[in-house]
Amino acid sequence: MGSVTNFLLYASALLLSLCSLSSPVFSCANPSVQATELSYRIIDKKSHSRHFYTQGLLIHQGILHESTGGYGESALYKINHQQAEIQSTHRLSKRYFGEGLTLLGDKLYQLTWREQTGFVYDVQTLEHRGTFTYQGEGWGLTNNGSELIMSNGSSSLIFLDPIDFSVQKRLQICEGDRPVEKLNELEWIRGQIYANIWFSNTVVIIDPISGQVVAKVDLTQLLPSVERLENTDVLNGIAYDHNTQALWVTGKRWPWLYHIELRDKRGSSLIEDIGNGLPETPPHLKQKKIK
Numbered sequence: 436m437g438s439v440t441n442f443l444l445y446a447s448a449l450l451l452s453l454c455s456l457s458s459p460v461f462s463c464a465n466p467s468v469q470a471t472e473l474s475y476r477i478i479d480k481k482s483h484s485r486h487f488y489t490q491g492l493l494i495h496q497g498i499l500h501e502s503t504g505g506y507g508e509s510a511l512y513k514i515n516h517q518q519a520e521i522q523s524t525h526r527l528s529k530r531y532f533g534e535g536l537t538l539l540g541d542k543l544y545q546l547t548w549r550e551q552t553g554f555v556y557d558v559q560t561l562e563h564r565g566t567f568t569y570q571g572e573g574w575g576l577t578n579n580g581s582e583l584i585m586s587n588g589s590s591s592l593i594f595l596d597p598i599d600f601s602v603q604k605r606l607q608i609c610e611g612d613r614p615v616e617k618l619n620e621l622e623w624i625r626g627q628i629y630a631n632i633w634f635s636n637t638v639v640i641i642d643p644i645s646g647q648v649v650a651k652v653d654l655t656q657l658l659p660s661v662e663r664l665e666n667t668d669v670l671n672g673i674a675y676d677h678n679t680q681a682l683w684v685t686g687k688r689w690p691w692l693y694h695i696e697l698r699d700k701r702g703s704s705l706i707e708d709i710g711n712g713l714p715e716t717p718p719h720l721k722q723k724k725i726k
């Protein structure tokens with residue numbers, strides 16, 4: 436009997452250890468939430484370089500900051516998009532593929548795709564201020580004023596401490612009861628997270644507490660088919676101008692940067708509607724001291 440009991444205990448322990456090694460099982464926090472389908476209208480458009488393989492996009496003090504990908508062509512740009520004029524450029528080494536970009540405090544943070552390496556820059560000068568590492572791929576990046584929030588192609592967003600880059604939490608993103616895979620470029624807008632879904636022209640709006648998609652918009656028609664060349668790629672790039680409350684989007688090797696307004700079924704401007712009553716956290720106002 437003793438040996439049988441020992442065997443059962445051993446088998447139970449083995450099963451438990453195997454379970455703990457397997458992928459974590461996620462569940463959707465509030466599957467009854469239905470995502471609202473939004474419409475949009477184009478307010479304005481500005482030139483965007485067809486050479487830029489856009490991976491990260493933000494606006495700070497009226498200037499577009501763009502991270503581009505591709506081995507040998509990755510860079511970080513500051514662009515006066517109103518004048519279509521590049522103000523400054525920081526090129527990445529050929530072994531890095533630039534990805535998501537965000538501004539927290541006076542530092543820009545840039546991810547790389549498969550190199551598990553991130554870079555920190557002075558937002559004014561683009562001078563390199565530091566390097567950090569993370570596990571897995573790097574896709575999109577934004578922040579909530581105190582934590583970096585990154586995507587990696589999965590259905591989870593990872594919250595990182597901006598000082599030691601430790602993982603603070605992983606948030607499962609769901610639409611109803613279905614995980615939303617391939618979350619890509621991100622933007623924190625008035626207390627919510629906007630995310631591109633890779634290889635689609637859809638942007639979803641996520642409640643950062645529950646992880647539920649509360650709204651989504653299909654931007655397939657944004658770039659006319661006659662303007663799509665052989666190397667024109669998918670929508671990727673969301674930037675919110677906190678000063679003008681303008682939402683700008685573009686895509687990889689798109690010729691235009693579009694200022695769009697999202698509207699609900701009643702025709703009301705989404706940013707005004709959803710913004711009311713929610714904590715607004717402009718990343719440049721709430722910040723930790725970073726050396």
Ligand SMILES: [Ca+2]
Nearest residue numbers: 492621622673
């Ligand atoms: Ca962005």
